[in-house]
Amino acid sequence: MSTDRATAGRQLQPNLVLTTKREARGWTSRRRAARELHRIWQANLPGCPDIESLEKALYRHETGRVQVRDDAYRKLYCLAYDATPQELFGSVETDTGSASRLVVTSHKFIPVFVGVERAAHLRERPDFMPGVEHWLDCRVAPVDVINGKCDLHVWPFGVAIFHLVEELALPNVAALSVWRVQSYKDNMAWATRRIRDLGASESTEAAYVLSSYWVNEAPWEGDTLDTALRILAIPKVLLERDIEPAHSLHRAELVERSLLAEGFEHPDMIPFGIKGISMGYASWSGVVYYPIAEQRSLAEDDLVHCELAVQSLWAYSDHLNRMIERGSDPVVPDEYGWRFVRGARSRITNARPRETEQHRSMRNAILATCDLESNLAQAIETLRDSAGG
Incomplete structure (x- = not known):
């Protein structure tokens, strides 16, 4: 196969998903794949090209010399590999050649x-x-x-x-x-x-x-x-x-x-x-x-300190709830019983007088998505009911 002149000086981006899908079908050679694709095209799509043309197109598509823009080829590959266009091609219009990181x-x-x-x-x-x-x-x-x-x-x-x-x-x-x-x-x-x-x-x-x-x-x-x-x-x-x-x-x-x-x-x-x-x-x-x-x-430490506090209480309440799920009553020292958990919940969920809007928004978003408040509520209820709480 000759290299397309249009690709000279351009870094190729092989479509390894197409290659992996082909090999997973047991079509280890492109010639074998071209014969199978020819059969699928004839059965499902009009205007079938010859096997040699299919083999050449497959080589160019897999190696990235040409992106799969032709609707017929996109439908063919989706039929052959039982996959969606997103799985096989992503968005062919999106430029990924940025040098930024x-x-x-x-x-x-x-x-x-x-x-x-x-x-x-x-x-x-x-x-x-x-x-x-x-x-x-x-x-x-x-x-x-x-x-x-x-x-x-x-x-x-x-x-x-x-x-x-x-x-x-x-x-x-x-x-x-x-x-x-x-x-x-x-x-x-x-x-x-x-x-x-x-x-x-x-x-x-x-x-x-x-x-x-x-x-x-x-x-x-x-x-x-x-x-x-x-x-x-x-x-x-x-x-x-x-x-x-x-x-x-x-x-x-x-x-x-x-x-x-x-x-x-x-x-x-x-x-x-x-x-x-x-x-x-x-x-x-x-x-x-x-x-x-x-x-x-926000400063980076603002995010870190918030996450440390949230995760420390999440891990504590998760430990207590796991004990419950195993059929045990959690026994903890009095100083870390339900009153402690209640106080910690207040400290982490209520706004501080000098807290900025950005701090408040960050804290509320993290708390809402990690489900900590419901975990703490369950822990408080359990510790109040247990002998050790």
């Missing part, structure tokens, strides 16, 4: 319930210092980590949270989505090993990972930027359930291109930015924030 600071919050006694031991260690401007009483110590930096935050009511910070420079949201899913499993295993090394019992395990993204640079503008941030708040929307993340990047890129062109909405996502100052979105999956006017927007 998506540069974000990733904040991962990895909670572990260690219990009141172990938390007290950790907090007494000389490397733990009082947390600055934390919403709830907390002590903090640095933790060695291979990539990025990490602090361990410990609250007296038995919750520890690893706060892992990583700087990322990626070509698109799809790459972040794949990295996120792949890294979560490693993060959970690492946090579990690390907390056990610090004296927690062998049954202690990391509960989950919650991510927040502070966007430093974005390769989009206008409505496309808004859509990209929405996707970034729920990046897993780009991935399919049954495909390994390591093999899903190209498919995710196609979905991203399509969503950027068509827009993306989610009923449970809540915005909390201020026009001309910032753009922010909160969802069950995480939080994203882009400061447009840095001197007037």
Whole structure:
């Protein structure tokens, strides 16, 4: 096959989804695929080209020398691979050749319930210092980590949270989505090993990972930027359930291109930015924030401290509710019983006198999307009813 002159000097973007779909059908050669496509075209579409022309078109479409703009070929591939145009082609009108990058600071919050006694031991260690401007009483110590930096935050009511910070420079949201899913499993295993090394019992395990993204640079503008941030708040929307993340990047890129062109909405996502100052979105999956006017927007620590407080109480109430689900009455020290939970709920849900509108909007959006208030209400009710509460 000769290289098209029109592609000279242009970086090709192969459509690996088409290639993967073809190979999954057992059509390991394009010649074999062309014969099968010829049969499907004859049965379903008018004006069928010869097999040699189909083989040449397939080569050009798969290698990215030509995008699949012809309606007949788009229908053919959808029929042959039992797929939608979005799955196979994304949006062919969207230009992905921007040289800009998506540069974000990733904040991962990895909670572990260690219990009141172990938390007290950790907090007494000389490397733990009082947390600055934390919403709830907390002590903090640095933790060695291979990539990025990490602090361990410990609250007296038995919750520890690893706060892992990583700087990322990626070509698109799809790459972040794949990295996120792949890294979560490693993060959970690492946090579990690390907390056990610090004296927690062998049954202690990391509960989950919650991510927040502070966007430093974005390769989009206008409505496309808004859509990209929405996707970034729920990046897993780009991935399919049954495909390994390591093999899903190209498919995710196609979905991203399509969503950027068509827009993306989610009923449970809540915005909390201020026009001309910032753009922010909160969802069950995480939080994203882009400061447009840095001197007037929220500071990065504002977001971090809010998430630490919210996740510490979420992990505590989740631990209590899990005990209930196992058929046990939760028994906790009096100082961390229902009155404590009630006071913590008031502290985290009610506005402070000097709180700005931006702080209030951020806090309300995060609380509404993580369902913390209902968790705390359940915990208060249970602790009041139990002998240990």
